[in-house]
Amino acid sequence: MQNLLNRHTDEVGITTLTLSQPERRNSLSFSMLDALGESLTDIAEDSATRVVVIAAEGKVFCAGHDLKEIRDQLDSYDFQLALFKRCSEVMQQVVNLQKPVIARVAGVATAAGCQLVASCDLAVAESSARFATPGVNIGLFCSTPMVALSRNVSRKHAMEMLLTGEMISAARAEQIGLVNRVVDETLLDDTVYGMARTIAQKSGHTVKIGKGAFYKQLEMPLAGAYDYTAEVMAENLRAHDAQEGICAFLDKRKPEWKDS
Ligand SMILES: C/C=C/C(=O)SCCNC(=O)CCNC(=O)[C@H](O)C(C)(C)COP(=O)(O)OP(=O)(O)OC[C@H]1O[C@@H](n2cnc3c(N)ncnc32)[C@H](O)[C@@H]1OP(=O)(O)O
DSSP: OOOSEEEEEOTTSEEEEEEOOGGGTTOBOHHHHHHHHHHHHHHHHOTTOSEEEEEESSSEEEOSBOHHHHHHTTTOHHHHHHHHHHHHHHHHHHHHSSSOEEEEEOSEEETHHHHHHHHSSEEEEETTOEEEOGGGGGTOOOTTHHHHHHTTSOHHHHHHHHHHOOOEEHHHHHHTTSOSEEEOGGGHHHHHHHHHHHHHTSOHHHHHHHHHHHHHHHTSOHHHHHHHHHHHHHHHHTSHHHHHHHHHHHTTSOOOOOOO
8 A cells, every 4th residue: 555654754753754645635634644643643752853844745735634635424414523733733743743843845734734834943945835724715714724734823813814714925934924925946955954953953952851841932921931931041051961062162172962
């Protein structure tokens, strides 16, 4: 059977997950979501992985949910609810994974595909990439993607995308904060993997503390967030890598991480 998702880890600990069903425009069928979810579960325990890149084969990054699968199950509320809940779970796995996740976007990302990009910690797009939450055009408001979208871009930009369903350019996606960088197609891999390598060189323990704290403090009222992050800093200093990092800086030498 064809692999829906390919997984490769390089020598510096960058694991690339490639959505590999271009003939279905890499849409998030139940089985694609399961493949993604199971890989993320494995990666959470895989000490060889320091950074994850989500990429896709073909000219469409991801066309959202698999509309053919949904059409074949139009009468089954249970199937639909399970599908959308599975999708929500997988998106939360991306956010909760204690390793950074970068979306490498070539081509179009629509609906749940746009949600996947928004759920990643970082995103780099080639200049011809385009983004949309077009559910509204087919009578299916993009309700689950609204969670990640509204937490990444401003409320009005999210509403504009959700209500108009229109495609936006990569340049516009960068302007509104949906992606970090837009680069020429020839520079896409250099930019994505350059970013991933830079992060892979940091202490994994520090990055893990930081990613978790970043999302947790976002959900807190201001005073609570300041209290919480003060505790995170003090706790971070208990770690070998923070103590080593400070001493190495002051001794003018390269730190030796233990990832602890
Ligand atoms: C709450 C969240 C809701 C959702 O996620 S709902 C899904 C919303 N998604 C969409 O509305 C996107 C639908 N797809 C498109 O608009 C276009 O596609 C693209 C812009 C992504 C790409 O356009 P191009 O490259 O020209 O491909 P093509 O000719 O439209 O499609 C090629 C084949 O791929 C199938 N396909 C495209 N998107 C999906 C999909 N989302 N689910 C299942 N199949 C899809 C088509 O039907 C067709 O198939 P065949 O060759 O049999 O005619």
